[in-house]
Amino acid sequence: MANPQVILIGGRSGVGKSSAAFALHDLLSDHDVQHTVIEGDNLDLAHPAPWKHRLAERNLASMWANYRALGYHRLIYTNTVSVLEAEALRDAVGGTAEVTCVLLRASDASIAQRLGGREQGESLRRHLERSARIAGRLDRAAPDGVHRIETDGLTPQALAEQILDLSGWMTAEEA
Incomplete structure (x- = not known):
């Protein structure tokens, strides 16, 4: 069986991780390339948060x-901090995966517009604060080998490309 290949898409709330993953899914499906998409945020969405138990990786x-x-x-695989957890995520898929880490970035104005389309009031304020805080952490902590893409002005399709x-992933046989 082929060695696993993983794309980790990380970034702050509202940056377009899910939109990019779904557009990438469509692009790969159009080329009949076998793949799966897993939204990591859903793997440990619970209260109280079970992070210390590594539930997402399990x-x-x-x-x-x-x-x-x-x-x-x-x-x-999409998750806000996935690019910071590449080693643990590689281990979760067997330890031998070829991993491409992509950190999506966007301006505060773009994030406010995007999050404003799905949140409002106090929830919007909390999301914007949390998004700005994690953006700083990701920028500081993401290793040099992580690919950084500015999403401002990009369509999900252009981002997926x-x-x-x-x-x-697209070899001559698959293109």
């Missing part, structure tokens, strides 16, 4: 085992 390992049993070897180019 759930990813379980889900990935099911996909691998069906022959999948390409994974698109950039991510696909970085991944090297």
Whole structure:
């Protein structure tokens, strides 16, 4: 079976992680490239937060085992801090995966517009504060090998094409 290939898409709230992943899914599907998309934010969404138990990684390992049993070897994984957790996520998919880390970035104005479309009032304020805080952390802590893409003015499709180019997933046979 082929070595796993993983694209980790990280970035602050409202930056376009899910939109990029769904557009990448459409692009790969159009080319009949076998893959799966997993939204990491849903793997440990609970209260109180179970982060200290590494539940997201444990759930990813379980889900990935099911996909691998069906022959999948390409994974698109989105999570705010995924690019900071690349080693743990690689281990969750078997430890031998080829990983492409992509950190999406956007201006505060773009984030406010995007989040304003789905949040309001106190919830919007909290999301904007949290998004700005994590953006700073990601910028400081993301390793040099992480690809950084500014999403301002990009459509999800254009973003997906950039991510696909970085991944090297489209070989001559698949294009």
